[in-house]
Amino acid sequence: MTTYTATVTVRLKHGVLDPExxxxxxxxERLGFELDALRFTEQYEVDLDAESAEVAEERATEMADxxxxxxxxxxxDVVVAEA
Amino acid sequence: MTTYTATVTVRLKHGVLDPExxxxxxxxERLGFELDALRFTEQYEVDLDAESAEVAEERATEMADxxxxxxxxxxxDVVVAEA
Structure with missing residues (x-):
C-alpha cells in the first residue's frame, strides 16, 4: 500500500451565479485593484492508502460524487500524486 | 498589456484547527471511506491585465496580503499564467 494525496478541485459550473x-x-475594486474577473474554487487534499494511483483516483472520484x-x-477534477 | 490569470491558494497555517x-x-468515514487526512484550501483565480507576469504576480500578492x-x-501562494 502506498500513500497518495488526491486533490479534488470543486468549482461552480459555468453560468451558476457566485455571490461570494x-x-x-x-x-x-474598492481597495483600488483593477481586475477583469474572479473565480472561487475549493480544493480538498485527501491523503489515502491505496494499491495504485488508479485505485486512489477512483476512490477520490467516488468521494467527490x-x-x-x-x-x-x-x-x-481529481489529481493524484504520491504523498 | 497582457491578460494573466493569477491563482492565489489560501490554506490554514500548520497547527490551526480546521473544523470544516x-x-x-x-x-x-461515515460513508465508508478510509482516509488518513483531509485538508481544505481555497483558491481565487483572478484575471487581470498587466505589463508583465512579474507585475501581475506583485498585484495578486498585494490582493492576498x-x-x-x-x-x-x-x-x-501565488501562481501566474497567461490567460
Missing part, C-alpha cells in the same frame, strides 16, 4: 466571488471582486461536489451546480 | 475539514473527513488571506492564520 462577486463580493470579493467588488471588495478588491457522493459528498464533496454537488453535481447540480459543481464540476470537479 | 474535520467534519468533512468524518462524514466521508490586503484581502484574500488572513496573515494570522493563513499561508498563501
Amino acid at each position: 466571488a462577486e463580493t470579493t471582486k467588488r471588495a478588491l 457522493r459528498l464533496l461536489a454537488n453535481p447540480t451546480i459543481h464540476d470537479y | 475539514a474535520e467534519t468533512t473527513k468524518r462524514a466521508l 490586503r484581502l484574500l488571506a488572513n496573515p494570522t492564520i493563513h499561508d498563501y
Whole structure:
C-alpha cells in the first residue's frame, strides 16, 4: 500500500451565479485593484492508502460524487500524486 | 498589456484547527471511506491585465496580503499564467 494525496478541485459550473466571488471582486475594486474577473474554487487534499494511483483516483472520484461536489451546480477534477 | 490569470491558494497555517475539514473527513468515514487526512484550501483565480507576469504576480500578492488571506492564520501562494 502506498500513500497518495488526491486533490479534488470543486468549482461552480459555468453560468451558476457566485455571490461570494462577486463580493470579493467588488471588495478588491474598492481597495483600488483593477481586475477583469474572479473565480472561487475549493480544493480538498485527501491523503489515502491505496494499491495504485488508479485505485486512489477512483476512490477520490467516488468521494467527490457522493459528498464533496454537488453535481447540480459543481464540476470537479481529481489529481493524484504520491504523498 | 497582457491578460494573466493569477491563482492565489489560501490554506490554514500548520497547527490551526480546521473544523470544516474535520467534519468533512468524518462524514466521508461515515460513508465508508478510509482516509488518513483531509485538508481544505481555497483558491481565487483572478484575471487581470498587466505589463508583465512579474507585475501581475506583485498585484495578486498585494490582493492576498490586503484581502484574500488572513496573515494570522493563513499561508498563501501565488501562481501566474497567461490567460
